[in-house]
Amino acid sequence: MKTSATDLELAIQMDEAARVAHELRLKRDKRERNARILKHIFLILVSCVMLYPLFWLLASSFKPENEIFGSLTLWPSEFRLDNYTKGWYALPISFTVFYVNSAIVTGLSVIGNLVSCSFAAYAFARLNFTGRSFFFALMMMTLMIPYHVVLIPQYVQFLNLGWVDTYLPLVVPRFLASDAFFIFLMVQFFRQLPRELDEAAMIDGCSPFKIYWAIILPLSLPAMGTAAIFSLIWVWEDFLAPLIYLNDIKSYTVPLALRLFLDQEGQSAYGQMFAMSVLSLVPVVIFFVLFQKLIVRGIATSGMK
Amino acid sequence: MKRFFARNAPAYVFLLPWLIGFFLLALGPILASLYLSFTRYDMVSAPRWIGWGNYEYMFTRDRRFWKALEVTFTYVALAVPARLIMALGVAMLLDKGLRTIGLYRAIFYLPSLLGASIAIAILWRQLFAADGVVNQVLAMVGIQGASWITDPDTSLYTLVVLAMWQFGSPMLIFLAGLRGIPRDLYEAAEIDGTPGWRQFTRITLPLLAPVIFFNLVLQTIDSFKTFSSAFIISNGTGAPADSLLFYTVYLFNEAFKFFRMGYASALAWFLLVIIAAFTAIAFFTSKYWVHYENERD
Numbered sequence: 001m002k003t004s005a006t007d008l009e010l011a012i013q014m015d016e017a018a019r020v021a022h023e024l025r026l027k028r029d030k031r032e033r034n035a036r037i038l039k040h041i042f043l044i045l046v047s048c049v050m051l052y053p054l055f056w057l058l059a060s061s062f063k064p065e066n067e068i069f070g071s072l073t074l075w076p077s078e079f080r081l082d083n084y085t086k087g088w089y090a091l092p093i094s095f096t097v098f099y100v101n102s103a104i105v106t107g108l109s110v111i112g113n114l115v116s117c118s119f120a121a122y123a124f125a126r127l128n129f130t131g132r133s134f135f136f137a138l139m140m141m142t143l144m145i146p147y148h149v150v151l152i153p154q155y156v157q158f159l160n161l162g163w164v165d166t167y168l169p170l171v172v173p174r175f176l177a178s179d180a181f182f183i184f185l186m187v188q189f190f191r192q193l194p195r196e197l198d199e200a201a202m203i204d205g206c207s208p209f210k211i212y213w214a215i216i217l218p219l220s221l222p223a224m225g226t227a228a229i230f231s232l233i234w235v236w237e238d239f240l241a242p243l244i245y246l247n248d249i250k251s252y253t254v255p256l257a258l259r260l261f262l263d264q265e266g267q268s269a270y271g272q273m274f275a276m277s278v279l280s281l282v283p284v285v286i287f288f289v290l291f292q293k294l295i296v297r298g299i300a301t302s303g304m305k
Numbered sequence: 306m307k308r309f310f311a312r313n314a315p316a317y318v319f320l321l322p323w324l325i326g327f328f329l330l331a332l333g334p335i336l337a338s339l340y341l342s343f344t345r346y347d348m349v350s351a352p353r354w355i356g357w358g359n360y361e362y363m364f365t366r367d368r369r370f371w372k373a374l375e376v377t378f379t380y381v382a383l384a385v386p387a388r389l390i391m392a393l394g395v396a397m398l399l400d401k402g403l404r405t406i407g408l409y410r411a412i413f414y415l416p417s418l419l420g421a422s423i424a425i426a427i428l429w430r431q432l433f434a435a436d437g438v439v440n441q442v443l444a445m446v447g448i449q450g451a452s453w454i455t456d457p458d459t460s461l462y463t464l465v466v467l468a469m470w471q472f473g474s475p476m477l478i479f480l481a482g483l484r485g486i487p488r489d490l491y492e493a494a495e496i497d498g499t500p501g502w503r504q505f506t507r508i509t510l511p512l513l514a515p516v517i518f519f520n521l522v523l524q525t526i527d528s529f530k531t532f533s534s535a536f537i538i539s540n541g542t543g544a545p546a547d548s549l550l551f552y553t554v555y556l557f558n559e560a561f562k563f564f565r566m567g568y569a570s571a572l573a574w575f576l577l578v579i580i581a582a583f584t585a586i587a588f589f590t591s592k593y594w595v596h597y598e599n600e601r602d
């Protein structure tokens with residue numbers, strides 16, 4: 001009997017302990033849920049602050065001129081498209097030309113980057129050759145060099161070649177793998193592919209070019225995609241190089257055209273300037289939404305901007 | 306010899322575009338700009354050797370050079386920590402205790418992608434204008450805002466805020482780094498009753514040190530190179546009162562507005578030295594505060 005009494009006590013104690021543990025767990029769950037809700041509220045607030053300028057820009061592009069300033073609202077009293085229709089033709093040359101120019105420069109540059117950088121990356125990552133580590137170190141060093149340091153001699157060089165006021169100074173360097181970032185990104189990716197693939201292909205008599213084309217490239221589509229998107233966005237937004245090399249308004253890219261609006265300030269065409277600014281961001285935003293996963297992974301693995 | 310050639314030829318064929326680019330677009334121009342930095346060169350007549358003249362003028366007589374250094378260093382000293390602290394803070398919030406973070410991640414990253422564009426620089430000018438959005442918000446809480454962009458005392462801060470707004474890319478790198486920290490370390494600390502801030506200083510910071518180091522170097526180099534936004538917001542001149550005279554803006558104007566190519570080359574070389582020095586300092590000091598995973602045991 002005595003034992004069963006202690007058993008009973010023990011049982012009661014255990015029951016009590018279980019109840020306390022359960023309560024603690026409930027409390028913890030509740031605490032965690034509250035913390036989560038608080039976090040969400042905070043993050044949503046931060047998101048709103050981050051996005052507000054962009055939405056203000058978008059809203060202002062639909063507002064009549066006199067409503068833009070002095071108003072914080074994101075909902076125009078009436079949606080107007082004249083900022084867009086007028087803005088498109090507000091400069092001496094229509095934006096159609098600027099967009100075609102930007103598209104040419106961007107398209108060629110992306111192709112150049114992909115071809116030349118993947119060539120170099122393939123050599124660095126998959127081929128053994130004398131001087132590999134030396135050249136790789138040199139390549140990494142060029143990442144650090146500010147564009148401004150090579151700018152002047154490059155300008156003199158291109159001027160002597162008669163390339164100023166053409167797209168060659170913007171495009172040709174990209175075919176010579178001048179954006180070493182992308183070499184680095186691709187090297188990181190190529191290195192992860194199993195070596196056995198190359199070896200097996202080599203035994204089957206594949207040339208290095210065949211291995212590059214038929215094995216490495218098809219397996220590296222994510223890396224190539226990341227490089228393509230980043231170079232597309234960067235070239236699209238590029239300002240300094242076009243500013244230096246393009247003097248004729250007929251050859252201007254979109255960022256240069258936007259700057260012309262600033263020079264005309266005082267004529268109070270803010271709405272039109274905003275409308276054209278919005279349009280210039282649209283391609284970037286579309287690519288971001290479509291390829292968000294590739295972009296995020298690309299940054300996490302390579303640490304690009 | 307023949308075998309040497311056969312072994313290396315394919316690799317060098319693949320490397321050829323980069324090699325040409327390296328010699329013609331990097332090494333050649335760097336050496337050329339070193340030479341030009343010792344000359345007077347206006348692009349009309351041939352460069353004329355003047356020895357250390359440009360550097361002497363730069364360091365002893367050019368007030369705007371010192372102003373440009375001051376502006377740029379102030380910017381780097383404010384913008385880099387601000388951006389990194391913001392990035393780390395938000396990354397830590399996203400890292401733990403939330404189920405879906407994809408949307409936040411996208412929203413926070415978007416400004417990094419747009420931030421360098423001329424459209425955003427134009428937008429920034431209007432946000433911080435005297436009758437701009439920022440001042441209207443301040444007016445709602447009864448604060449009379451400054452004329453941020455045109456006041457030399459405040460103009461630089463508008464660019465620091467712009468830099469903070471673009472905290473997304475270091476945030477993504479921090480997130481990847483945080484994901485690499487073993488969860489059981491935090492659980493063990495939790496059981497021991499270690500308070501949160503101590504978990505941060507004893508677990509998160511040390512284990513994240515390599516990532517912090519990487520971000521710090523990258524962001525510092527990047528901030529020294531800031532150009533487009535400063536150029537647009539200051540109307541291409543560094544105005545008001547040279548308060549936005551970023552080093553790169555000054556260099557650009559010396560070269561392409563006044564065609565003092567020799568002097569601008571000297572400026573460019575000094576920028577290279579500054580960036581190289583910062584990178585070197587970071588690497589040399591890193592062994593005292595950055596410990597990599599494989600060194601520990």
